Amino acid sequence: MTRIAVIGGGLAGLSASRALQQRGIHTVLFEAGSRLGGRALTDELDGLRIDPCAQLFGSMYENFLALVRDVGLGEQLVRVPGRDALWRDGRAHEVVYGSVASMATSGGLPLFTRLRLGGMYAPFLARHAHDLSISAPEKAAVAGLDNESIAAWGEREIDEAFVSALVYPQLGAYYAASPDDTSAGFYHILARYGMDVTLYAVNGGVGSVAERIGSRILEAGGELRLSSPVREVTLTDGTPHQPGPVAIRTDAGEETFDGVIAALPAPLLPPMLRGAPEGLQRWLAEVRYHPAVALVLTLDTPTSGRFFGLSFPRGTTRYVSAVAVQEHKGIPLSDRNRGALVVFSTPEVAGTLVGMESREVLDLMLPEVASAFPGIEKRVTRARVYRWPEGAPVMYPGYLARVGGFRKDSPEGDSSIVLAGDYLYGPSVEGAVLSGLAAADRLTSRLRIHG
Ligand SMILES: Cc1cc2nc3c(=O)[nH]c(=O)nc-3n(C[C@H](O)[C@H](O)[C@H](O)COP(=O)(O)OP(=O)(O)OC[C@H]3O[C@@H](n4cnc5c(N)ncnc54)[C@H](O)[C@@H]3O)c2cc1C
Numbered sequence: 001m002t003r004i005a006v007i008g009g010g011l012a013g014l015s016a017s018r019a020l021q022q023r024g025i026h027t028v029l030f031e032a033g034s035r036l037g038g039r040a041l042t043d044e045l046d047g048l049r050i051d052p053c054a055q056l057f058g059s060m061y062e063n064f065l066a067l068v069r070d071v072g073l074g075e076q077l078v079r080v081p082g083r084d085a086l087w088r089d090g091r092a093h094e095v096v097y098g099s100v101a102s103m104a105t106s107g108g109l110p111l112f113t114r115l116r117l118g119g120m121y122a123p124f125l126a127r128h129a130h131d132l133s134i135s136a137p138e139k140a141a142v143a144g145l146d147n148e149s150i151a152a153w154g155e156r157e158i159d160e161a162f163v164s165a166l167v168y169p170q171l172g173a174y175y176a177a178s179p180d181d182t183s184a185g186f187y188h189i190l191a192r193y194g195m196d197v198t199l200y201a202v203n204g205g206v207g208s209v210a211e212r213i214g215s216r217i218l219e220a221g222g223e224l225r226l227s228s229p230v231r232e233v234t235l236t237d238g239t240p241h242q243p244g245p246v247a248i249r250t251d252a253g254e255e256t257f258d259g260v261i262a263a264l265p266a267p268l269l270p271p272m273l274r275g276a277p278e279g280l281q282r283w284l285a286e287v288r289y290h291p292a293v294a295l296v297l298t299l300d301t302p303t304s305g306r307f308f309g310l311s312f313p314r315g316t317t318r319y320v321s322a323v324a325v326q327e328h329k330g331i332p333l334s335d336r337n338r339g340a341l342v343v344f345s346t347p348e349v350a351g352t353l354v355g356m357e358s359r360e361v362l363d364l365m366l367p368e369v370a371s372a373f374p375g376i377e378k379r380v381t382r383a384r385v386y387r388w389p390e391g392a393p394v395m396y397p398g399y400l401a402r403v404g405g406f407r408k409d410s411p412e413g414d415s416s417i418v419l420a421g422d423y424l425y426g427p428s429v430e431g432a433v434l435s436g437l438a439a440a441d442r443l444t445s446r447l448r449i450h451g
Contacts, residue, residue: 001026004443005248005257007230010038011429012420013263014213015067015436017222020261023444027222028257030250032229032264035207036214039388040429042205046298046382048326048333049205050340053294053386054429055174055309055324056080057206059198060134061430063437068202071212076203080330085307086165087316087372094307100125100195103166113161121158125192132185132192135434137395137426138404140185146400150187151179161313169311171347173322175427176292176391178347186395186426203331206429228252233260235275235415243416243446259447261439263420265289265390279411280419286402287423290347291354292391295365299339299379302327310372312346319353320368321346339379343369350391358385393423418443 002025006013009031017027041053057064057077068077085092086108093108103109104118125132131143140146150171154163163179167187171177179187202209214224228250238244246260262269266287273281308328312321326340327333333340343365345353353361362383370376393399403424412418420439425431 002258002447003028005030005246005255005260006263007233007248007260008038008263008421009033009036009210009214009224009226010263010421011040011064011210011432012422012436012439013038013261014210014217015063015433016261016263016420016440017217018067018213019437019440020444021217021220021222023440025444027217028225028255029217029223030225030228030230030248032227034227035211036224036226037207037210040206040210040432041386042207043296043384045296045340045384048298048335048338048340050296050298050326050342051205051207052296052342052384053292053388054206055201055329055342056082057200057202057429058193059200060193061428063433064429065200067213067433068209071209071216073202073209073212076208077200078203078331080199080201080308082197082199083307083328084309084311085305086169087310087312088165092305092307092310092372100191109165110159110161113159113165116158116162121191122195125188125195128188129192132189134189134193134426134428134430137186137189137400138407140183140189141401141404143185145185145188146183146397148184148397149180150182150184153184154179164314168314169321173309173311173324173344175395176290176344176347176350177394181394181396183395183397183400185400189426201329201331225250230272232272232274233262233417235273235417238414238416242448243414246416259416259418259443261418261420261436261443263436263439265421266393266419266423267390269419273417276417277411277413277415279409279413280415280417283402283406283411288394288396289390289423290392290394291350292388293345293350293353293361294386295343295345295361296384296386297341297343297366297369297376297380298382299341299376300381301337301379302339303341303373312372317346317368317371319345319349319365323369323372341369341373341376354387354389358383361385392427395426412442414446416447418446
């Protein structure tokens with residue numbers, strides 16, 4: 001029987017394992033951490049189940065939503081109001097998250113910016129709709145939209161407020177990225193879908209999706225090895241028609257497999273790879289990640305107001321780019337008399353905060369949170385800091401073209417390793433699932449397995 005190793009128990013690795021299993025292939029999934037999900041994480045703090053990382057999922061996430069339904073959690077997908085707010089002139093101005101149409105009418109943006117959004121940006125996105133695809137982001141490169149940053153494009157085509165008040169907080173909060181190093185094409189993809197999107201949250205937390213996929217994998221006879229970091233992956237030469245086997249070394253010893261799906265953040269892979277095609281090593285070296293930091297605060301009472309996400313335009317704060325008010329997400333907290341905030345750092349300081357003690361991070365971020373939530377310090381019952389040195393892949397100008405090159409030139413060659421991970425599509429749960437499904441397809445066809 002064909003045996004495949006999958007490295008990484010995030011949504012990329014889990015969706016790849018499940019897809020392989022559905023073709024009758026035996027998979028063994030190695031996860032370094034003690035639980036599944038990776039950055040699709042739900043944690044319990046002070047008696048409340050909270051998502052410190054991925055929060056919301058758009059209706060365009062077809063593969064992620066299908067997977068959630070497929071594992072029997074469809075009823076836990078809750079449509080959320082998507083109410084957001086921009087902090088400007090000392091108060092919160094409500095907008096609908098990501099929606100250009102809503103931004104065009106929001107008091108949070110200057111009049112000129114709103115006019116340009118409605119009169120220029122919305123028609124631009126409609127014109128380019130065909131080039132702006134979440135499942136084929138490289139199309140934006142072919143359309144010439146990947147050559148400059150969204151900061152450069154936005155300042156030239158719209159104005160500075162578009163970049164600082166709209167692009168900056170959105171990229172900072174949800175992608176740990178800044179307008180200066182993000183491809184205009186990638187932002188246009190987000191904005192295109194934002195024109196008409198329904199947002200969902202997962203009742204019970206996004207981590208429950210990972211746990212459920214894990215249970216399904218076990219039920220179907222697959223293996224899950226938690227707390228099993230892979231230390232070394234050694235590829236061996238095969239015949240012209242069949243790639244050679246691959247050896248996986250963990251602390252428990254070495255095992256041989258017919259193939260491997262590496263579903264972990266790209267920078268973690270090269271140091272453990274032996275015998276990989278040179279082109280693959282070169283391609284991986286071009287992938288960069290932003291660190292990300294989130295501070296979770298549980299509160300003794302719910303927060304007033306209606307908005308879920310409060311974003312801070314560039315220059316108004318140093319440490320905090322956005323606050324996600326959990327009790328206004330659209331799914332109730334387990335205790336309705338309590339509250340919880342997830343506070344995301346600005347992209348400029350994430351690299352510093354990621355190496356700091358939790359107390360220092362709290363001391364730096366809390367005063368800025370208090371500027372928008374007066375008196376919050378007295379309501380905090382617990383605080384926890386989450387750090388992701390590999391928070392989100394950098395979708396830098398030219399990166400979408402590189403992703404296109406990956407699919408066209410296949411740097412994996414005919415080896416028995418295939419890559420998966422959000423960096424192959426875009427930093428979202430949909431990007432992760434798309435990459436896992438595509439990896440399962442590539443490996444089965446390379447190993448000539450007919451499931
Ligand atoms: C702050 C933040 C907010 C976000 N918000 C959203 C959002 O609202 N909506 C959305 O769609 N997306 C969001 N995202 C993005 C989303 O969380 C990720 O794109 C997605 O979860 C990535 O999945 P993955 O499987 O590619 O990687 P990961 O989830 O990182 O999985 C990789 C796994 O590999 C494991 N691993 C690493 N090294 C080894 C090893 N040596 N051996 C074995 N296992 C190993 C890791 O422990 C991890 O579990 C957010 C991301 C961040 C950082």
